[in-house]
Amino acid sequence: MPGHKSEAEKGAAEKQLRRDPYEVLGVNRNSTDQEIKSAYRKLALKYHPDKNANDAKAADMFKEVTFSYNILSDPDKRRQYDTAGFEGVESESQELELDLSSLGTVNTMFAAIFSKLGVPIKTTVSATVLEEALNGAVTIRPLPLGQPLCRKVEKQCAHFYSVTITEKEVQAGFVCRVYSADKSKFKLLYFDQEESGGLSLALQEDSSKTGKITCAGMYFLGFPVYRMDPAHSVAAVKDPDAAFFKKLDGFQPCEITELKAGTHYFAVYGDNFFKSVSYTIEVLSAEPFPEEKENLRSVEAQILSKRIELSKFETEYREVCYLPSISTCLYQKLPVLFISLELLTGSSTIHEMTSRYAQEMQAIDELLKQRNEIHASYTTAPHIKRSSSGRSKNKATFKESEDGQGRDKKPSRDRFEEKEMILMYCKLKHFIHWNFLSTGADLKPPKTGTGEDGLPVPVVIPSSSVYLLGL
Numbered sequence: 001m002p003g004h005k006s007e008a009e010k011g012a013a014e015k016q017l018r019r020d021p022y023e024v025l026g027v028n029r030n031s032t033d034q035e036i037k038s039a040y041r042k043l044a045l046k047y048h049p050d051k052n053a054n055d056a057k058a059a060d061m062f063k064e065v066t067f068s069y070n071i072l073s074d075p076d077k078r079r080q081y082d083t084a085g086f087e088g089v090e091s092e093s094q095e096l097e098l099d100l101s102s103l104g105t106v107n108t109m110f111a112a113i114f115s116k117l118g119v120p121i122k123t124t125v126s127a128t129v130l131e132e133a134l135n136g137a138v139t140i141r142p143l144p145l146g147q148p149l150c151r152k153v154e155k156q157c158a159h160f161y162s163v164t165i166t167e168k169e170v171q172a173g174f175v176c177r178v179y180s181a182d183k184s185k186f187k188l189l190y191f192d193q194e195e196s197g198g199l200s201l202a203l204q205e206d207s208s209k210t211g212k213i214t215c216a217g218m219y220f221l222g223f224p225v226y227r228m229d230p231a232h233s234v235a236a237v238k239d240p241d242a243a244f245f246k247k248l249d250g251f252q253p254c255e256i257t258e259l260k261a262g263t264h265y266f267a268v269y270g271d272n273f274f275k276s277v278s279y280t281i282e283v284l285s286a287e288p289f290p291e292e293k294e295n296l297r298s299v300e301a302q303i304l305s306k307r308i309e310l311s312k313f314e315t316e317y318r319e320v321c322y323l324p325s326i327s328t329c330l331y332q333k334l335p336v337l338f339i340s341l342e343l344l345t346g347s348s349t350i351h352e353m354t355s356r357y358a359q360e361m362q363a364i365d366e367l368l369k370q371r372n373e374i375h376a377s378y379t380t381a382p383h384i385k386r387s388s389s390g391r392s393k394n395k396a397t398f399k400e401s402e403d404g405q406g407r408d409k410k411p412s413r414d415r416f417e418e419k420e421m422i423l424m425y426c427k428l429k430h431f432i433h434w435n436f437l438s439t440g441a442d443l444k445p446p447k448t449g450t451g452e453d454g455l456p457v458p459v460v461i462p463s464s465s466v467y468l469l470g471l
Helices: 007-017 021-025 033-047 056-072 075-088 105-116 127-134 167-172 234-238 240-245 290-321 326-331 347-377 391-397 399-407 409-438
Strands: 140-142 149-153 158-165 174-180 186-193 199-206 208-210 213-220 226-228 251-253 262-270 277-285 336-340 466-470
Touching: 021 033, 021 056, 033 056, 033 127, 033 199, 056 075, 127 158, 127 199, 149 158, 149 262, 158 277, 167 174, 174 186, 186 213, 199 213, 208 347, 213 347, 226 290, 240 290, 251 290, 262 277, 290 347
Parallel strands: 140 158
Antiparallel strands: 149 277, 158 262, 174 213, 174 277, 186 199, 186 262, 208 213, 226 251, 336 466
């Protein structure tokens, strides 16, 4: 109808009205990640809906600030934006972080349901908690080194701790770990102290499931250490292979690798949807763990190398195996043809690619498992203190995951064999489509008739080896 814009026109208009993310956050293009985070947090607190009820302008500003931060806080998205602007950033990969404390019961319930179904729900620390910390209105409890503390924190609330370390402990390294035996979700936070005495959020680690627990840790060991930030995107859901090839994309360096002597501030934030979080927190010197320290450095170096190898392998794999949609092959009601395997070039290459795919997946899982074991060894608990104390400890800690791997061993092998057959199936279809139909080659499939049931009657090309496919 005249006078009404289509959805496409509205979307284009909105894109034109978007401001430069750097301008929105008030930072320069060469700003560091820490400067971008600091600018975002100040603006998010200023325009947060909790502080600006019924203020539509503030709500729009909050969305714009969050949208801009989602681009600039992700190294890949930031690079894409710097290169090609908003067009370079995939719109389907834009994810907003939810402040669960600002959601009603119904919306929280829906978020919990989607999370249970496997939809990644990114959450942020409550603006109220951050504001109270910045204003110095939080209760801080001293936490001695080497003394684990078990507590329970309410959802969307935080417990704050102060830890004092000496120069000797700085040189040896320092670790803060939190784990939850009931697999609750939480965030481990590290705060800088402002000149005003308030606390501003500097680092954040989301809990992740490891064996029978959820855990998060910060490792200040004097050398670069890495954090695993799982990369979730709609693209990965649409393309199962993307989830594998992007598995190590979230393996990024931590912003802070060592602390100065003095008092430091940590917090545990309850990130469950409805229930409180039971957790154990402990801080300790890394001096008793020299072997674990070197093992962690070694394993993370191997993971970095594997990430580079995986990127190269993805290019090779997709050249050979990334073929037309299998749904097109299976469900289009088109003639059926028997064709000789000799017409297919590179069939052995497909087998090599799928075999390497399985090997790479196993190698990555093993490296990540070793890294988790090293992290878990940083504890005062005697039975898991040292990673070199024996294999029984590793078996006890990861029994559930190993049992699961054992049960899934055959199905996993069958899955890769099935994947190889599907790739072969699609490769044949792809070959015939381009060589017989697209290029007008001399070799063309003969016409087919229809049987009594109305379905195409297959035509057989004599050969010692034949495969069935849909054209």
